[in-house]
Amino acid sequence: xxxxxxxxxxxxxxxxxxxxxxxxxxxxxxxxxxxxxxxxxxxxxxxxxxxxxxxxxxxxxxxxxxxxxxxxxxxxxxxxxxxxxxxxxxxxxxxxxxxxxxxxxxxxxxxxxxxxxxxxxxxxxxxxxxxxxxxxxxxxxxxxxxxxxxxxxxxxxxxxxxxxxxxxxxxxxxxxxxx
Numbered sequence: 001x002x003x004x005x006x007x008x009x010x011x012x013x014x015x016x017x018x019x020x021x022x023x024x025x026x027x028x029x030x031x032x033x034x035x036x037x038x039x040x041x042x043x044x045x046x047x048x049x050x051x052x053x054x055x056x057x058x059x060x061x062x063x064x065x066x067x068x069x070x071x072x073x074x075x076x077x078x079x080x081x082x083x084x085x086x087x088x089x090x091x092x093x094x095x096x097x098x099x100x101x102x103x104x105x106x107x108x109x110x111x112x113x114x115x116x117x118x119x120x121x122x123x124x125x126x127x128x129x130x131x132x133x134x135x136x137x138x139x140x141x142x143x144x145x146x147x148x149x150x151x152x153x154x155x156x157x158x159x160x161x162x163x164x165x166x167x168x169x170x171x172x173x174x175x176x177x178x179x
Contacts, residue, residue, distance in 0.1 A: 046086050052077020054113060055158025065119040071158050074112030075104055095131050113161055115143040
């Protein structure tokens with residue numbers, strides 16, 4: 001069954017982030033079956049250079065998802081990425097006709113920091129009418145830190161990102177040597 005609906009702005013954001021991410025090296029060899037073609041820009045570097053981006057991590061899960069974790073200072077920082085030249089060009093390439101509407105509509109202007117987790121799984125052939133990408137799934141999720149948590153050594157979040165009431169169990173000597 002095929003459903004007809006407007007592609008939500010956040011799906012467009014995820015698709016363009018992940019398509020570029022996967023082709024920039026996180027997804028493995030560029031010539032592997034089910035992988036996108038090469039020639040994409042260095043997405044992690046582009047994200048890191050976006051004003052308000054606090055940090056970027058990439059991963060590949062055991063189920064085959066290519067994932068990017070991008071921390072942004074606030075909603076404005078996410079919008080900085082959304083309206084960047086690289087993102088706009090990627091939207092036109094991978095999701096033609098999408099992008100109508102305002103990004104992050106419904107997210108308060110003072111929200112932040114925001115962790116954006118985007119995932120994509122590549123397939124042999126395109127599956128969805130909304131994109132020409134050979135994918136079997138794509139998702140984007142937005143999170144904000146909750147109070148609490150613990151760490152020993154370092155956190156997964158970028159240095160400098162403050163989480164209220166997070167407990168540091170790193171011995172003082174080890175903590176001093178990490179600076």
